[in-house]
Amino acid sequence: MKIVFYGSGNMANAIFTGIVNSKSIEPENIFLTNKSNLEKLEGYHDTLGVSYSYDDEELLKDADYVFLSTKPYDFLKLAERIKPYITKDNKFISIMAGLPISYIRENLQVKNPIARIMPNTNAHVGHSVTGISFSTNFGPNSKQEVLTLIEAFGTALEVKEDHLHQVTAITGSGPAFLYHVFEQYVNAGTKLGIEQSQVEESIKELIIGTGKMIERSDLKMDQLRKNITSKGGTTQAGLNALSNHDIEAVFLDCLNAAVKRSVELAEAEED
Numbered sequence: 001m002k003i004v005f006y007g008s009g010n011m012a013n014a015i016f017t018g019i020v021n022s023k024s025i026e027p028e029n030i031f032l033t034n035k036s037n038l039e040k041l042e043g044y045h046d047t048l049g050v051s052y053s054y055d056d057e058e059l060l061k062d063a064d065y066v067f068l069s070t071k072p073y074d075f076l077k078l079a080e081r082i083k084p085y086i087t088k089d090n091k092f093i094s095i096m097a098g099l100p101i102s103y104i105r106e107n108l109q110v111k112n113p114i115a116r117i118m119p120n121t122n123a124h125v126g127h128s129v130t131g132i133s134f135s136t137n138f139g140p141n142s143k144q145e146v147l148t149l150i151e152a153f154g155t156a157l158e159v160k161e162d163h164l165h166q167v168t169a170i171t172g173s174g175p176a177f178l179y180h181v182f183e184q185y186v187n188a189g190t191k192l193g194i195e196q197s198q199v200e201e202s203i204k205e206l207i208i209g210t211g212k213m214i215e216r217s218d219l220k221m222d223q224l225r226k227n228i229t230s231k232g233g234t235t236q237a238g239l240n241a242l243s244n245h246d247i248e249a250v251f252l253d254c255l256n257a258a259v260k261r262s263v264e265l266a267e268a269e270e271d
């Protein structure tokens with residue numbers, strides 16, 4: 001299988017690194033390209049053993065899956081670049097937030113199968129939650145191949161294309177929202193008088209350990225929380241203080257804003 005990445009930035013890097021680490025494809029069969037940053041491509045070649053090129057005809061010839069992984073606003077230039085060289089065998093996988101399959105198809109001027117995925121940067125560590133939608137002409141075998149590719153860097157969740165807006169908010173942008181919360185926790189912790197580096201290190205371990213508990217325990221999160229909360233104890237006191245704030249409403253605002261932006265991005269492209 002030959003895979004090409006048009007765009008080798010942060011998100012693509014997380015995906016192809018995950019695929020290389022999974023050993024599901026020989027690294028030399030993964031081809032990278034970008035706009036002009038040759039040094040970056042050479043670096044990935046040296047560290048991961050992947051191939052790279054700026055020769056679009058060579059890149060697209062025999063390519064089974066072509067990742068469209070530029071920023072959404074760079075897609076039209078990318079489409080102009082690759083249109084003359086697309087072959088009937090190329091199946092596209094777009095990671096670009098907000099751009100509908102119909103819009104991608106229209107601008108590539110092809111009928112080739114197109115999938116849209118919404119991964120997140122946890123792909124770096126094999127834990128992306130990736131929403132996916134397929135065009136109706138994606139065959140069952142190819143669908144399975146794509147799902148297997150995605151599972152190389154995490155888990156896949158097939159959804160209706162319209163629901164990719166919600167997936168974008170909850171898990172695509174999700175790591176950034178959680179990092180923001182963790183940053184606030186560190187900031188608050190440093191105000192308690194312990195040395196900053198000690199707070200940062202201990203909260204990092206706290207987050208990793210809590211994630212592993214969620215992963216490995218059979219208990220649900222509410223039970224894990226209750227197991228820490230002694231009647232009349234410190235946890236109860238802290239949780240009481242937290243319940244004075246409507247944290248759910250705060251996150252609902254955050255997620256609604258992200259969904260709204262995703263819809264706006266899609267509508268802007270349809271105009």
Ligand SMILES: NC(=O)C1=CN([C@@H]2O[C@H](COP(=O)(O)OP(=O)(O)OC[C@H]3O[C@@H](n4cnc5c(N)ncnc54)[C@H](OP(=O)(O)O)[C@@H]3O)[C@@H](O)[C@H]2O)C=CC1
Pocket residue numbers: 006007008009010011012033034035036037038040069070071072074077078081095096097098118119120121172173
């Ligand atoms: N970051 C994230 O957490 C997530 C991002 N996404 C989506 O992933 C996409 C990429 O984001 P991200 O990786 O953060 O972006 P980056 O800015 O890190 O990377 C963009 C890449 O696109 C390349 N590029 C630009 N124009 C062209 C072109 N004409 N031909 C080929 N390559 C081109 C750039 O090349 P060069 O370096 O040479 O300029 C660069 O390699 C976005 O559409 C975003 O919506 C989806 C889910 C999560």
Ligand SMILES: O=C(O)[C@@H]1CCC=N1
Pocket residue numbers: 097168172173
């Ligand atoms: O911020 C963005 O638009 C992209 C989509 C999800 C994560 N990053």
